Structure formats: C-alpha cells, structure tokens
Amino acid sequence: MTWLIVAVAAVLAIGVVLFFSLKVLPEYQRGVVFRGGRLRPLYGPGVKVLIPVLDRLVRVDQRVVTLTIPPQEVITKDNVPARVNAVVMFRVTDPVSAVVAVENFSVATSQIAQTTLRSLLGRADLDTLLAHRDDLNQDLRTIIEKQTQDWGVQVQVVEIKDVEIPESMQRAMAREAEAERERRAKVINARGELQASDELRQAAETLSRSPASLQLRYLQTLLELGADHNSTVVFPLPVDIITPFLKSVAAAAQERP
Known part of the structure; x- marks a missing residue:
C-alpha cells in the first residue's frame, strides 16, 4: 500500500x-x-x-489587430470644431521588440494614434478633412508607423471613419452648395443663349444671301400658322423690301420747292 x-x-x-x-x-x-x-x-x-x-x-x-480610435475632439485649421474617429490595423513583425521595447504595444499604439490624429487634423482645414481623406490617411499611417517601428509593430491601414461637424456648419455648407449649383445653372443658361444667338446670326446671314430661301421661309411660317386654324394671318415684311420706297419718297420730298 x-x-x-x-x-x-x-x-x-x-x-x-x-x-x-x-x-x-x-x-x-x-x-x-x-x-x-x-x-x-x-x-x-x-x-x-x-x-x-x-x-x-x-x-x-502576429495576426492583424483592428484597433478602434475613440472619437477625438479636434479644431481644424479654419477654427471649425469636429469629432473624428478612426480605425488602425497593425501587426507585430518583431515579437521580441514588442515585449522588450515597450510595456504594452497595443495600448502604446492606441495612444500614439490618438495623439497623431488630433495633431495632424488640427493642421488641416475642413475642406481638406472632408474631401482629401486618402491623403490624410496616408500621412497618419506614415507618422504612426515611424513611432511604432522601434516596437516591432507594423501599421498597415489607417482610415478616418466618421467626421461630425456642428449642425449650424452643416446648414451653412448646404446653403453654399445650393448657391454654387444656382451659379452653375445660370452660367450654363447664359452659354446656351450665347450659342443660340450665334446660330441665329449664322442662319440670318445664310438667308440674306439667298432671297428665294427667305421667301420659302415665309411660306413655311404661313403653313405653320394655318395648321392651327387661326383666323389671323401675319405677313412678315422685311425692312429691306420697303427701304427703296422710303428712299424714293424722301428724295421726292427734297425736290419739292
């Protein structure tokens, strides 16, 4: 036992x-x-x-880690307050450095990402923040990776997820966009009238070189008026037809004593 x-x-x-x-x-x-x-x-x-x-x-x-950066309060270069959050994807390439060189590489990467996000977006204006996110994402990735490479951490992707701006600023941007659309509509309308007037001028020059074509145009106009069963008939009388008559009347008036 x-x-x-x-x-x-x-x-x-x-x-x-x-x-x-x-x-x-x-x-x-x-x-x-x-x-x-x-x-x-x-x-x-x-x-x-x-x-x-x-x-x-x-x-x-050593798998890819997705790190969500909480919303950060930033003030852009043109003094517009905004709330911005982002996501960072990174992986450990040197496990020894990730353990020996830094106490907690995940927390350290998160803090560096938050600080860099506030610093970089504070140097950009609102239009750049809204329209050029790809450039800002690349700059963020470059700056963050420069800090984390000594820890054996490789930053692969940095993406700005959402940008929140005050409601008053949203209304102002909507009014600005509406005014811009109205301006473009007026410019397009003016260009259309200019092109139409140019075409009419060319047509008038072509008809003036051929009196017979002008008479055919008169007859076509009468045909279009008669198709609507109107009781009123309009005869267009060009000024150049009555000009010789007016000149003869004026000459006769001058010859009288």
Whole structure:
C-alpha cells in the first residue's frame, strides 16, 4: 500500500511538472521566453518544453489587430470644431521588440494614434478633412508607423471613419452648395443663349444671301400658322423690301420747292 501511494504521488508530480513544462504555440503565435530573467531565443509554433519556475513565456499574436480610435475632439485649421474617429490595423513583425521595447504595444499604439490624429487634423482645414481623406490617411499611417517601428509593430491601414461637424456648419455648407449649383445653372443658361444667338446670326446671314430661301421661309411660317386654324394671318415684311420706297419718297420730298 505504501508503494502504491508513492507511485501515485510520483505520477501526479510528473503530471504537474509536465503541465507546467509543456506549452503549445499555435501557428499565428510566437513565444518570448525569459529564463531566470534572461532573454532566450524566440520560440516558434509547436510543442515547447519550459523549465518550471525558471522560465516565463510571453505569447505574442502576429495576426492583424483592428484597433478602434475613440472619437477625438479636434479644431481644424479654419477654427471649425469636429469629432473624428478612426480605425488602425497593425501587426507585430518583431515579437521580441514588442515585449522588450515597450510595456504594452497595443495600448502604446492606441495612444500614439490618438495623439497623431488630433495633431495632424488640427493642421488641416475642413475642406481638406472632408474631401482629401486618402491623403490624410496616408500621412497618419506614415507618422504612426515611424513611432511604432522601434516596437516591432507594423501599421498597415489607417482610415478616418466618421467626421461630425456642428449642425449650424452643416446648414451653412448646404446653403453654399445650393448657391454654387444656382451659379452653375445660370452660367450654363447664359452659354446656351450665347450659342443660340450665334446660330441665329449664322442662319440670318445664310438667308440674306439667298432671297428665294427667305421667301420659302415665309411660306413655311404661313403653313405653320394655318395648321392651327387661326383666323389671323401675319405677313412678315422685311425692312429691306420697303427701304427703296422710303428712299424714293424722301428724295421726292427734297425736290419739292
């Protein structure tokens, strides 16, 4: 019986030792091991054996992490208050640096992203913030990655999700857009009238070179008037037809004593 108890205790002890000694790392994780406080070579995926008490394993996930930046109160370059939130996607490329160089790389990346977002958007005006987000996203990514590359963190995507501006500013922008549309409509109408007047001038010049064409145009006009069953008939009389008559009358008046 004594030997049986000893054997069971030994088996339990071995089981406990194996439980604390054997670690399984998935394919997407790497293990940073400290033995007696000293850094060991990086552990890859698979089954790893650790020395209990002496070894401490820190798991580092190398998958892409999506980090949501909470809404930030910013004042643009043209003194317009706005609330802006964004999303940052990053991954760890150097697990050792991510553990040794910074206390918590995820929190540090979030703080750097928030500070950079407020600083960069404070140097841009509202029109740039609304119409040139791609350029701002690229600038944000470049600045944030410059800070995090020493931590073994690679920033892959930075996207501004939403921009909230005061309601009064939204109404002012709506009035500005409406005025711009009215201006373009008036310009298009003026250009249309200019082109129409030019075409009419060319048509008048063409008809003036051919009196017969002008007479045919008169007859076509009468035909169009008669198609509506109107009782009134209008005969257009060009000025150049009565001009010789007016000249002869004026000459006769001058010859009289």
